[in-house]
Amino acid sequence: MINFAVINLKTLIKNMLKLGFIIAFVIGVMNIFEIISFNFKNFNYFEVLKKSLSFEEKKEASKDFFKTAIVKEIAITEIKAEKPKEKRLVPNEIEENKQEESQEVKENIESKETISTSSNEEIPLSLPTKVIETNNLAENYNTTYKTVKIKNETKFNLTEDILTPNIEIKDKKNVIIFHTHTCESYTQTSENSYTPSGNYRTTDLNYSVARVGSVLEESLTNKGFNVIHDMNYHDYPAYNGSYDRSFNTVKNLLSKAPSTQLVIDLHRDAIGSMSNYAPSVKIGDEVVSQVMFVIGTNGGGLEHPNWQNNLKFAIKVQEKANEMYPRFI
Numbered sequence: 403m404i405n406f407a408v409i410n411l412k413t414l415i416k417n418m419l420k421l422g423f424i425i426a427f428v429i430g431v432m433n434i435f436e437i438i439s440f441n442f443k444n445f446n447y448f449e450v451l452k453k454s455l456s457f458e459e460k461k462e463a464s465k466d467f468f469k470t471a472i473v474k475e476i477a478i479t480e481i482k483a484e485k486p487k488e489k490r491l492v493p494n495e496i497e498e499n500k501q502e503e504s505q506e507v508k509e510n511i512e513s514k515e516t517i518s519t520s521s522n523e524e525i526p527l528s529l530p531t532k533v534i535e536t537n538n539l540a541e542n543y544n545t546t547y548k549t550v551k552i553k554n555e556t557k558f559n560l561t562e563d564i565l566t567p568n569i570e571i572k573d574k575k576n577v578i579i580f581h582t583h584t585c586e587s588y589t590q591t592s593e594n595s596y597t598p599s600g601n602y603r604t605t606d607l608n609y610s611v612a613r614v615g616s617v618l619e620e621s622l623t624n625k626g627f628n629v630i631h632d633m634n635y636h637d638y639p640a641y642n643g644s645y646d647r648s649f650n651t652v653k654n655l656l657s658k659a660p661s662t663q664l665v666i667d668l669h670r671d672a673i674g675s676m677s678n679y680a681p682s683v684k685i686g687d688e689v690v691s692q693v694m695f696v697i698g699t700n701g702g703g704l705e706h707p708n709w710q711n712n713l714k715f716a717i718k719v720q721e722k723a724n725e726m727y728p729r730f731i
Contacts (some may be wrong), residue, residue, distance in 0.1 A: 529686035537680040549724040550717050556701045564710055567718035576662040578620055578655050579615045579633040582648040583641075586611040586670040599701065602672075603622040607633055611670040630655055630662075664715075693728050693731045695720065 543551040547565040554560055585603040587610045590596060596609035604610050612633045619631040632655060636648040652665060671694070681692045695716040700706040725729045 433649045468474070514629060530731060532684045533692075533729045534680070534682045534684055534689065536660070537676075537678045538597075539679070539681065547717055548721065549728075550720045552717075556699050558699060558701060564713065566720065569662045569711055569714040569718065571715070573661045573663050575626065576628045576659055576664070578630045578632070578659065578662050578665045579619055579668055580634075580648060580651055580655070581611055581615060581636065582644050582667050582670070583637045583669060584610060584612055584633060584635045585637050588670060602670075603637075605635065605638065611668060614670070615668045620641070627672075630659060683727065685727055685730070690730070695731070 424633060473702045543553045545552040545554045545560050585599060585605055587602050587604040596604045596606045599605050615631050619629045622629050632651055634651055637644045682689050683692055697713045697716055698706060720731045
C-alpha cells in the first residue's frame with residue numbers, strides 16, 4: 403500500500419515563513435544574550451571599552467590581568483590614566499584573540515629604546531586640588547574604607563580585616579614598571595601627532611603609555627628609588643597573548659631583582675564612546691588625568707593567594723593620595 407499526504411501549498415509556504423521567523427527571532431535573542439554576557443565579563447576591567455576598538459581587542463582586554471601576579475609577597479598594582487576615581491576590585495577571566503601584524507610596528511620596533519622624557523617641576527603639596535566635573539561621570543562605588551572609595555565587582559565580602567591597610571613593604575626602594583599593552587596611545591592633537599599602528603595604538607614609545615611610564619620612572623628616580631622600566635612590546639606582533647608575554651617578562655625581571663616587592667603594570671585605560679569624557683582634576687593650575695587601581699582576585703578560578711595584600715597596598719597609597727591631592731585617585 404502506498405500512502406499519500408495531500409499538502410496545501412499555500413498553507414505550507416505560510417507555515418514555512420512562520421518557522422523561519424521564529425528561527426530568526428531565536429537566533430537574534432541568543433546573539434543578544436551572548437553580547438550581554440560578554441560585556442559583563444569585559445566590564446571587569448573597563449567600565450566602557452573604546453567604541454573604536456576591534457571586537458578582538460575588547461576580548462583580550464578582559465583576559466585575566468592578574469595572571470601577571472607572581473605567587474609571592476609582591477604588591478602588583480595596575481595604574482590607569484583617564485578613568486573615574488574609584489578603585490575597582492575585579493575577578494579573573496581568560497579570553498584570547500588575534501590581531502593582524504602591522505608593517506608599521508616592524509618599522510618602529512627598532513627605535514623603542516630612543517624614548518625621551520622631559521623633567522617636570524615638583525608639584526607642591528600645598529596646592530589645592532579640584533575635580534573637574536565637566537565631561538566627567540558621577541562617582542560609582544559600593545564600598546568604602548575611610549576616605550577610599552572602592553567598586554567591588556566580585557563575590558567577595560570586603561570585611562574590615564581585608565580592607566585595613568596593615569601591610570609593610572620591606573624593600574621600598576626597588577620598583578619595576580612594565581606595560582602589558584605597550585602600544586596603547588592617546589588622542590592625537592596638531593601639536594602631538596604620531597603614526598598609528600591601530601586604533602589608539604602606536605609603536606612610537608614617545609606617544610604610547612610607555613611615555614607615561616618613563617615620566618613615572620624619572621619622578622621615582624629623582625626621589626631615590628631604583629626603577630626598572632621595561633618597554634618591551636607585549637602586544638606585538640599580536641594583541642593575542644599580551645598577558646602571557648608580560649607575565650614572562652615580570653618573571654625574568656624578578657629573577658634579576660628578586661628583592662623587588664612593587665611591580666606596576668601601567669596602562670592607558672579606554673574611555674568608551676564618549677568623545678568628551680575627560681575624568682581629570684586640577685592641582686593648582688595644572689590639569690591632570692585621574693588615576694585608578696585595578697586589583698585582581700582569584701575569584702575567576704586562577705591562583706592568586708596574595709590579592710588581599712595588593713588591595714591593602716592600593717588602599718594605603720590612595721589614603722595618602724587623598725591626603726595630598728583629594729580625588730586624584
